[in-house]
Amino acid sequence: MTTSLTETRQTTDELVSWPRRRMHHVFARDGRAVIAAMDAGIKGVAPGLADGRAAVRRIVDGGVDAVLATIGLARAAAGELGGTGLILALDSEIPSAGYGVEQAVRFGADALELKVFPGNPQVTKLGELRELCAEADRWGMPVMAEPIPVSFKDLQAHTVVNVANAARLSAEAGADFVKAQFVGTVEEFAGVVESCLVPVLALGGPMKPTPRDALQLAADAIEAGARGVVYGRNIVENPRPDRMVAALVEIVHGGASVSAAAKLLNPPL
Template sequence: MSTHWPRRRMHHVFAPDGRAVIAAMDAGITKGVAPGLERGRAAVKRIVDGGVDAILATIGLARAAADELGGTGLILALDSEIPSARYGVEQAVRWGADALELKVFPGNPEVTKMGELRELCAEGDKWGMPVMAEPIPVGFKALEAHTLANIAHGARVSAEAGADFVKAQYTGTPEEYREVVEGCLVPVLALGGPMKPTPLHALQMAYDAIQAGAGGIVYGRNIVEAERPDRMVAALVEIVHGGASVDVAAKHLNIPL
């Protein structure tokens, strides 16, 4: 396998400026019919029309919306009840995916999934398939563990395991989050997390993450559940790629400031 393939696939996720706006559309893997994704193909089309760089999707949604993706990057979510490295990489290659994603839980006393991440990265390397790790300290419900130090630790150990880029929770100020970014060996993209109180809060978080040196953002609910997902994507693109302020980007949303 040519060593050029991982780099080429990364160019399908990251724009020429080295940054990416990614829409996480993988909620159906656990929720089935998830808010904002009830009509999967239509949801993908709206987000692609907004100018998103890539989507994070299940194999089912990727298959159903293949005609809507065009040249937009595709990251396949491999979160599963069983280890997915041995079948997931080959499946991603067959479907023309550009990267894979796996959630891991550093610090979890029962299962961290870090071993699965190492295996996935090694298998991905054989096929020239990049891997995006999503480290969540201990677990989604262990909010007390979601400290800046633990988030930085999770990002670093994911990179050490071989991840090509990392999706990490945003917390604190831009100055504090810079510790996560600079402490990691690979690009860090800010995780959108729960639905923000207003679209402006979502835009502000993206702006702060970019100021901290993040390589972009991965937003799920804050894009797919927006009143106009295409306009939310366009506003985020203005911030991430255009360097726009929140006020300037918000003009895409037609809401009072």
């Protein structure tokens, strides 16, 4: 099994003491999670998500722990989701704290997600995150923050130091767990994980050159001490998203090597 550079800070036993029981619907018994980000429809029809119900069904069949989705997709694919964990994406044109938590509770979601942009001179959304976390805490609703230094387009700002600071700022604002960009070496990303006050999940980011590259990122993140991954395009745009999920599950939960997990991508039909 893969040996982590850092001790896992919160074991399954420690998770039991968390006040938000919904966290157990996102993280498996080993305290790790494979999450499929399926919220790209917020911008319209997205690759791999044209048939939202079928996309959710295949990913759930692969053994994903939780799905990140808009309220529209979650409603449409409620039957396919079944008991799989659900994180509602709250990224919006208006502040979401005033409606997001109640909407999530009514629908039966297990967590909320909000993107923030520390260092952005126009809007960081950290204030919105603080307000959302305070309201969510009243309902026992976990919040996952996705902190992107400055913006998605400002790649020069996505340094190890900035990603670490952004993750820590999100935790300080009240986020229960954070999905962060995997940056630098395994050792450097281990520093990002160590300096954050809450569990860190590695986000998949842009489509990788090959599925094996996406698996390698997951393995590196786990080695660095991350508690799992949140993959969007690298799952939903794969010709067999169910097999991609199954391979990620083997790495994140089973401690499989990249080579062993990659064998699940194209098994004999």
